[in-house]
Amino acid sequence: MYARCQLTRNEPFTAFVCSPTSSDSNCNWTYLCIGIGTEQQNMSPPPSSGKDSAAARILGSGTSGIAELLIFHPVDTVAKRLMSNKSKVSFSTLSPIIFREHATASIGKRFISLFPGLGYAAGYKVAQRVYKFGGQPWFNDLINKHYKTQFNNTFGERKGKLMMQATAGSLTGIGEVVLLPLDVLKIKRQVNPEAFRGRGVIRIFAEEGLTLYRGWGWTMARNAPGSFALFGASAVTKEYVLGVQDYSKATWGQNFIASVSGAVASITVAAPLDVVKTRIQNANFERKVSGVTVVKELLKNEGATAFFKGLTPKILVVGPKLVFSYTLAQSLIPLFAQYV
Numbered sequence: 001m002y003a004r005c006q007l008t009r010n011e012p013f014t015a016f017v018c019s020p021t022s023s024d025s026n027c028n029w030t031y032l033c034i035g036i037g038t039e040q041q042n043m044s045p046p047p048s049s050g051k052d053s054a055a056a057r058i059l060g061s062g063t064s065g066i067a068e069l070l071i072f073h074p075v076d077t078v079a080k081r082l083m084s085n086k087s088k089v090s091f092s093t094l095s096p097i098i099f100r101e102h103a104t105a106s107i108g109k110r111f112i113s114l115f116p117g118l119g120y121a122a123g124y125k126v127a128q129r130v131y132k133f134g135g136q137p138w139f140n141d142l143i144n145k146h147y148k149t150q151f152n153n154t155f156g157e158r159k160g161k162l163m164m165q166a167t168a169g170s171l172t173g174i175g176e177v178v179l180l181p182l183d184v185l186k187i188k189r190q191v192n193p194e195a196f197r198g199r200g201v202i203r204i205f206a207e208e209g210l211t212l213y214r215g216w217g218w219t220m221a222r223n224a225p226g227s228f229a230l231f232g233a234s235a236v237t238k239e240y241v242l243g244v245q246d247y248s249k250a251t252w253g254q255n256f257i258a259s260v261s262g263a264v265a266s267i268t269v270a271a272p273l274d275v276v277k278t279r280i281q282n283a284n285f286e287r288k289v290s291g292v293t294v295v296k297e298l299l300k301n302e303g304a305t306a307f308f309k310g311l312t313p314k315i316l317v318v319g320p321k322l323v324f325s326y327t328l329a330q331s332l333i334p335l336f337a338q339y340v
Helices: 033-043 054-084 091-102 107-112 118-155 157-191 201-213 216-241 252-281 291-301 304-308 311-337
Strands: 003-005 016-018
Touching (some): 054 252, 054 311, 091 107, 157 216, 216 252, 216 311, 252 291
Antiparallel strands (some): 003 016
């Protein structure tokens, strides 16, 4: 029989197993406790630094991007085609808008037709999720290190923490513009495949050059408030609704609820600029369309409500895509951090 005891001395051990035959009430650690105490110390995991490693962030966010792509690429195609459509949508025109020339084909062919540009989508989506979900914590660490005092003095400690999360998200969204060419190619493949004219990706990059960054200003204008809302609303939900103090220790269910709030807020806030960005990007390469022109034509021909065209289906079908990937990334990053 053995008894567990706690030493109050300044030895580098906290718990020992001692022989009950010892008459010392504090356990005579010189006989048996040294060996066992040392073994227990060596078997203990190293203390956590409180921050996830870069490798864990890349692995967690990259895995979420791959899973999202395999499940939700057809949904994204439908949403992009609805947003790019300039005519009135009715039940009779819905099929031609979504399936294009395959509207009267078999169910199998119609489903396959929703996977155009899968190669571009794979490159873009994985890179985007790695950057967005892996990069936002990096920006947050940077803000915490250099500007935490300013945020706390301005907003208070609790709200300052939320504002740093949201601001880090906004900065991440702005920087996401570097991935714009892949997004442009993905969208054109989904809604305007004639623009490729049989050219491969290398040839397109060589011939089009900076044209692939068309709409970069509108993209940044959309991403900044959209990402601010995504990470900000998620942080508010965890902090005030769910009572989570350490976000990295949130359960899968808590991450899911917070992701729903963030996704709905992000999609709604970014919707008007997203419509403008999509219409700029899906035009033919040789046709230069400015955002101002798109806005003027949209207001003239379709009215102000067109800025929110496709918002409801996007929340219903694209929202789950963002919720899925964001929830998965938030859950996988701490998991991978235990091993890398």
